[in-house]
Amino acid sequence: MIEGGEALALVMVLLFPVLLTGLPIAFALLFVSVVWFVLTGSDPTIAPSNMFWFLNKTELLSIPFFILAADILGRSRATDDLVAAADLLFGRLRGGLALVTMLSTIVFSAISGSSVATALAIGRVMIPKLIDAGYQRRFSVGLVAAGGGLGIMIPPSVPLIIYATVAEVSVASVFLAAIGPGLLIGFVFCVYVTIMGDRLRDPKISVPHAGDVKRGTNATTLLRALPVVALPVLILGGIYSGLFTPGQAAAVSVGYSATLASTLYRTPRIPSLWTMTADAGRLSAAILIIMAATSVFGYIITQERIPNQFAELMGALGVTAVVFILMVNGLLLFLGCFLEIISVILITLPIFKPMLADLGIDPIHFAIIMVLNMELAVITPPIGMNLFVISSISRTPIAQVFRGTLPFVAILIAMLLLVSYSQSIALFSLRLLG
Amino acid sequence: MRKLRAFVSSAGRVAAVIETAFLAVSLGGAAVLAIFLILFRNVVNVSYNAMEEIAVYLVLWMVFVGMAAAERTRSNIAIDILSHALPPRAAAVLQRIADSLTAILAAVLTWASYDAVMFSRMINERAVSTLEIKIWPLMAIMPVAFGLVTLRAGARAAFPQARERALESVH
Numbered sequence A: 001m002i003e004g005g006e007a008l009a010l011v012m013v014l015l016f017p018v019l020l021t022g023l024p025i026a027f028a029l030l031f032v033s034v035v036w037f038v039l040t041g042s043d044p045t046i047a048p049s050n051m052f053w054f055l056n057k058t059e060l061l062s063i064p065f066f067i068l069a070a071d072i073l074g075r076s077r078a079t080d081d082l083v084a085a086a087d088l089l090f091g092r093l094r095g096g097l098a099l100v101t102m103l104s105t106i107v108f109s110a111i112s113g114s115s116v117a118t119a120l121a122i123g124r125v126m127i128p129k130l131i132d133a134g135y136q137r138r139f140s141v142g143l144v145a146a147g148g149g150l151g152i153m154i155p156p157s158v159p160l161i162i163y164a165t166v167a168e169v170s171v172a173s174v175f176l177a178a179i180g181p182g183l184l185i186g187f188v189f190c191v192y193v194t195i196m197g198d199r200l201r202d203p204k205i206s207v208p209h210a211g212d213v214k215r216g217t218n219a220t221t222l223l224r225a226l227p228v229v230a231l232p233v234l235i236l237g238g239i240y241s242g243l244f245t246p247g248q249a250a251a252v253s254v255g256y257s258a259t260l261a262s263t264l265y266r267t268p269r270i271p272s273l274w275t276m277t278a279d280a281g282r283l284s285a286a287i288l289i290i291m292a293a294t295s296v297f298g299y300i301i302t303q304e305r306i307p308n309q310f311a312e313l314m315g316a317l318g319v320t321a322v323v324f325i326l327m328v329n330g331l332l333l334f335l336g337c338f339l340e341i342i343s344v345i346l347i348t349l350p351i352f353k354p355m356l357a358d359l360g361i362d363p364i365h366f367a368i369i370m371v372l373n374m375e376l377a378v379i380t381p382p383i384g385m386n387l388f389v390i391s392s393i394s395r396t397p398i399a400q401v402f403r404g405t406l407p408f409v410a411i412l413i414a415m416l417l418l419v420s421y422s423q424s425i426a427l428f429s430l431r432l433l434g
Numbered sequence B: 001m002r003k004l005r006a007f008v009s010s011a012g013r014v015a016a017v018i019e020t021a022f023l024a025v026s027l028g029g030a031a032v033l034a035i036f037l038i039l040f041r042n043v044v045n046v047s048y049n050a051m052e053e054i055a056v057y058l059v060l061w062m063v064f065v066g067m068a069a070a071e072r073t074r075s076n077i078a079i080d081i082l083s084h085a086l087p088p089r090a091a092a093v094l095q096r097i098a099d100s101l102t103a104i105l106a107a108v109l110t111w112a113s114y115d116a117v118m119f120s121r122m123i124n125e126r127a128v129s130t131l132e133i134k135i136w137p138l139m140a141i142m143p144v145a146f147g148l149v150t151l152r153a154g155a156r157a158a159f160p161q162a163r164e165r166a167l168e169s170v171h
Helices: A004-018 A025-040 A048-055 A058-074 A078-090 A094-113 A114-130 A138-151 A158-167 A171-201 A218-240 A246-265 A270-303 A305-317 A320-340 A341-359 A361-377 A385-394 A398-421 A430-432 B002-046 B050-074 B083-087 B086-123 B136-140 B141-158 B160-170
Strands: none
Touching: A004 A025, A004 A138, A004 B002, A004 B141, A025 A048, A025 A270, A025 B086, A048 B050, A048 B086, A048 B136, A048 B141, A058 A078, A058 A094, A058 A114, A058 A158, A058 A246, A058 B002, A058 B050, A078 A094, A078 A114, A078 A218, A078 A246, A094 A114, A094 A138, A094 A171, A094 A218, A114 A138, A114 A385, A138 A158, A138 A171, A138 A361, A138 A385, A138 A398, A158 A171, A158 A361, A158 A385, A171 A246, A171 A361, A171 A398, A218 A246, A246 A270, A246 B002, A270 A305, A270 A341, A270 B002, A270 B050, A305 A341, A305 A361, A320 A341, A320 A361, A320 A398, A341 A361, A341 A398, A361 A398, A385 A398, A398 B050, B002 B050, B050 B136, B050 B141, B083 B086, B086 B141, B086 B160, B136 B141, B141 B160
16 A cells, blocks of 8 residues: 555556557546555545446536537538528628638537537538638638637537536536637637638639528528527526526527427438437537546545645745736646546646635636637647547548648637736626626 | 357347437436426426436436447547557557456446445435435446446457457447
């Protein structure tokens, strides 16, 4: 039996090579946790008990529900109708098709709660159109990968729900606070693609319009997109009016999406809803099991008093809020390159949490900082999930997708600094609407 | 040997069907219960909080069944950059190491979760909620799921080629 601190150090060193073997992240975290239990002579039955009680929470219901709702809408004709409406309104502007793509990702972000779902749904429709219209492949794939990242910033967002659950703050407040910075980033992205879109396009190719859905009049095109655009209004409106909790709002979005898909869009057909629900269940399980495993790892970190020791160290070094946020940004950017974003939030947040009160940092402001870092993580290699998704659906090498996202990475870093050091910008929507 | 292989293959297919059905029913059922809860509360002005509690338990079971199902299809989230960078033979060795580690870990967790279930049963632990349901039957999914993961990862580690064939037949 060895002392806890030494065992934890050993476990930390062991975690990285174990992850690199390709062991699922949840199992890697559980593996090193079990090693810690054995080394310190602790009772390993704590691990499954901890997982059970972590998962036995109402707040977590929203995660599988939002994933299912996004899957239903993503596989329906909703995306095509959304693109057609955006094209009708903005397609004739400068950088039209690129702007339409970015606007579609912003709206879909407010439906899906996931960056991968957003990148997948919009990328599937728009990347071939952008390339056919003469836009550089690198620009096209980078645009969708980066735009898809907004899926975790604009509520409803699964990482925001996870943050609120762990930090013990109101999901509704975090959602409200994230609307402002999310839309601000979306706006800056739109300005960039409008300016750069035409410069990075082959002028010899004429620009087709985005929507290849059969159109009736302009009014019907807009009307068809209306039910999709109404979904975020319904979800957020329901939460803030007190009609339902975030978890119940997610269930409503499932019911709404399924109703739309089976009546208005008639895609996917009812039988495939069965497969889709099972797929969403499998994906949700993959995310929730990581969260449960991280709760075991979190137990060890708490047992070793790491958050307190970290807080004491920061206090002894005289670290101010400004320096702390800078350090956190650096650490999260680094970890985001190597770990899956949910794991990053779950592992680091319990360590940072005691420091927030000590340094007078608003936990809701910190949520925005943390999730913006994670938005960067989904488009930076080697673990950037959006890079993999876009590379796979567009058959483009990952390196080229990453080069395409670089201007957006630069914009996001600038926005991260702005949001980190200006609480009034980070929380303007919360103060305005809250 | 051929009969055994056929039996394992059919058992795998049956398990796959049951898992898929359970995932769809539990997630769909949880969503329906949550929607009914809102409808009852806002239309009839009656709050059936037990519905939300059941939805939580359904999702909880879904997570463990989903974990076992994802192990079958290798769709649990993992970092596979190293295996993509390595030549095929080295990647196969790495995969075998990962499968062996998974099997060992899952075996330990099968025992630990079984122990946790037995302890909960012994102390007659109940949920502090509307239903005041006994906890141990809810926890019982854990040793089953970890047991399935042990079998699947163990079989893959021991017979990697046979497992690949089985995977292909399931897909």
